[in-house]
Amino acid sequence: MSRLPVTPSQTVGPFFAIALPWPDGPFVVPEGTPGAITISGRVTDGAGEPVPDALVEVWQADPDGGFNGHPGDPRRTGTSGFRGFGRCPTGADGGYRIVTLRPGALPCGDGRTEAPHLDVSVFARGLLDRLVTRIYFPDEEGANAADPVLQSLSLRSRRDTLIATAAGPGEFRFDIRLQGDGETVFFDV
Amino acid sequence: MTEFTVRPYERPRGVHPPYDFAGYRSSALRAPRQPLVLLPHRLTEVTGPLLGAQRVTAVDADLTAGHPGEPQGERIILTGRVLDSGGSPVRRALVEIWQTNAAGRYRHVNDQHSAPLDPNFTGLGRCVSGDDGRYRFVTIKPGAYPWRNHPNAWRPAHVHFSLFGHAFTQRLVTQMYFPGDPLLPLDPVFNSVPDPAGRQRLIASFDLATTEPEWALGYTWDIVLRGREATPFEGSDDE
Numbered sequence: 001m002s003r004l005p006v007t008p009s010q011t012v013g014p015f016f017a018i019a020l021p022w023p024d025g026p027f028v029v030p031e032g033t034p035g036a037i038t039i040s041g042r043v044t045d046g047a048g049e050p051v052p053d054a055l056v057e058v059w060q061a062d063p064d065g066g067f068n069g070h071p072g073d074p075r076r077t078g079t080s081g082f083r084g085f086g087r088c089p090t091g092a093d094g095g096y097r098i099v100t101l102r103p104g105a106l107p108c109g110d111g112r113t114e115a116p117h118l119d120v121s122v123f124a125r126g127l128l129d130r131l132v133t134r135i136y137f138p139d140e141e142g143a144n145a146a147d148p149v150l151q152s153l154s155l156r157s158r159r160d161t162l163i164a165t166a167a168g169p170g171e172f173r174f175d176i177r178l179q180g181d182g183e184t185v186f187f188d189v
Numbered sequence: 190m191t192e193f194t195v196r197p198y199e200r201p202r203g204v205h206p207p208y209d210f211a212g213y214r215s216s217a218l219r220a221p222r223q224p225l226v227l228l229p230h231r232l233t234e235v236t237g238p239l240l241g242a243q244r245v246t247a248v249d250a251d252l253t254a255g256h257p258g259e260p261q262g263e264r265i266i267l268t269g270r271v272l273d274s275g276g277s278p279v280r281r282a283l284v285e286i287w288q289t290n291a292a293g294r295y296r297h298v299n300d301q302h303s304a305p306l307d308p309n310f311t312g313l314g315r316c317v318s319g320d321d322g323r324y325r326f327v328t329i330k331p332g333a334y335p336w337r338n339h340p341n342a343w344r345p346a347h348v349h350f351s352l353f354g355h356a357f358t359q360r361l362v363t364q365m366y367f368p369g370d371p372l373l374p375l376d377p378v379f380n381s382v383p384d385p386a387g388r389q390r391l392i393a394s395f396d397l398a399t400t401e402p403e404w405a406l407g408y409t410w411d412i413v414l415r416g417r418e419a420t421p422f423e424g425s426d427d428e
Contacts, residue, residue: 004274004413007390008382009205010364011213013349015297019287019313020351022244046218053299059237059357070236072356074193085238106232109193119233119357126215128206128381130362132228149228158223178219186221187228188200189358 009130012123014053017089021055026088028058028100035063037170039135040097043090043122046179050094054124056176057087058098058135060117065104074109105143115143115150119189122176132189135174136163153185161185197230198358198415199274204387212377214338230358237356240283241317250316252288252328253309260310262291262329264405267393270322271352273359273416278322285351286314286326293332293346302334327405333372345372345379352412359414366392367408 012020029036039058043051061067066078088096106114115136122131136144144150144163153159161184164172177184208220228234248254253264271279289295289312292304296311314326331346347364354360366373373379373392382388390413399407 003199003416003419004272004276005386005390006201006204006274006415007361007363007412008384008387009361010349010378010382010391011215012351012362013364014299015295016287016349016351018295018297018311019285019315019349046222049218051219057360059233061233067232067236068239070239070355072235072237073232074195075232083238084236085240107191107193108231109191109195111191114231114233117233121357121360123362124219126213126217126219128208128210128213128216128378130360131208131221134228153226179221183221183223185223186225188225189228189230189234 009128011125011128012055014125016055016123020087021089022087026086026096026098028060028083028086028098031099033101035101036099037102037172038097038099039118039164039172039174040095040167041173041175042094043096043124043176043178044094048180050090050092051124051178052090052092052094054090054094054096054122055087056090056096056098057085057121057123058100058118059085060100060103060119061106063101063104065106102137108148112148113143113146115140115147117147120176122178131178132187133176133184134162134187137172138163138166158185195231195235196417198235198356199418201274201415203383206381206383210377210381213381234357237359238353239281239355240353241281244283245315245317250314250326252312252314252326256309256311258309260290260307260329262310264327265330266325266327266399266401266405266407267348267365267410268323268325268399268407269410269412271318271324271354271412271414272322273354273414275416275419277416278320279318279354279359279414280320280322282318282355283353284316284318284324286348288312288328288331288348289334291329291332293334304332304334330367338377343372343375345370345376350412352414354414361412361414363412364391365410368392368395
């Protein structure tokens, strides 16, 4: 059986706000949910200027490390109803804000464990394909040190671009630098 | 369950455009300079949001409806199947589209093109693929429009598509074009796709069987998302 060739990506362009933002998009859980955290930051370009027309999407496990019974999860864990997905367009200052719950750690299936993280897609005019990165948490030093993805980044300065900074109780900051000084690590997914 | 294996998705090479594409001016300051880091497919990558019926109402697939009157332009039916590269239909997955009106104008505050807005057209559609992976929209044919990428630059008529599939790895945002458009050879976005055959896969086909007499022209366009890596048994996906 031959494989079908995959459809190529094209840029999201400057006008996606017609369709892609949802009123509840930034709220993986409603604001005020017990245990809710916020993750906010700015998307900037190679000149350090804000990117005001990007879309930031996140996907993550629930606090127990489950995916609501998703069939792609061989453990089929979680029946929490947790959406796990958020999307937020950036504003004039390049800023985005997501309200969610802290994800749980995840087994790799081979005895290792991934530290709590969110997978992130960035779409924007000028990006012909999405960029993929990850958000890790600053107060998970032990788990981060054992995380195989973070371990694969030998340069500490590069690794640190994936770790959010604490910005207050339940608040984290995660800036996304598309290019240049402090460029965020992006993944070939 | 502590021991398990995750079957990864294929990583097609040479299919998607490069981030840094000289002909597309906006990529210059936004394309990363550092090489991408390989991310193995583990639980977060092989799962994804399953956003179906609760995100969509039946009228969302008809972009000509929901306004006081009929939009200007050439009414079209746009349909096809969402498949994975193993040939399996991608069932019950959210499809989002957006486009200009017939005059080539987006209903967006930043669109400065002097072409008129159409009070009867917003240009936003949503649907959920069926059990055979099929999606179907009723809309009007979008128009070409000028942009400032280079002197006398015009985008060919296109419809933007956003697809979730079932896994984070399958997420795809792309654009669908129309056959025979003389602007295609001149468009840097279209031509950023490295493989000529890949560019052809972004072009819909006119289809008389989809065309409805006295009502609307039909176009078909199948979309292929990444599937799981092939195994010796070429098994179907996990559903």
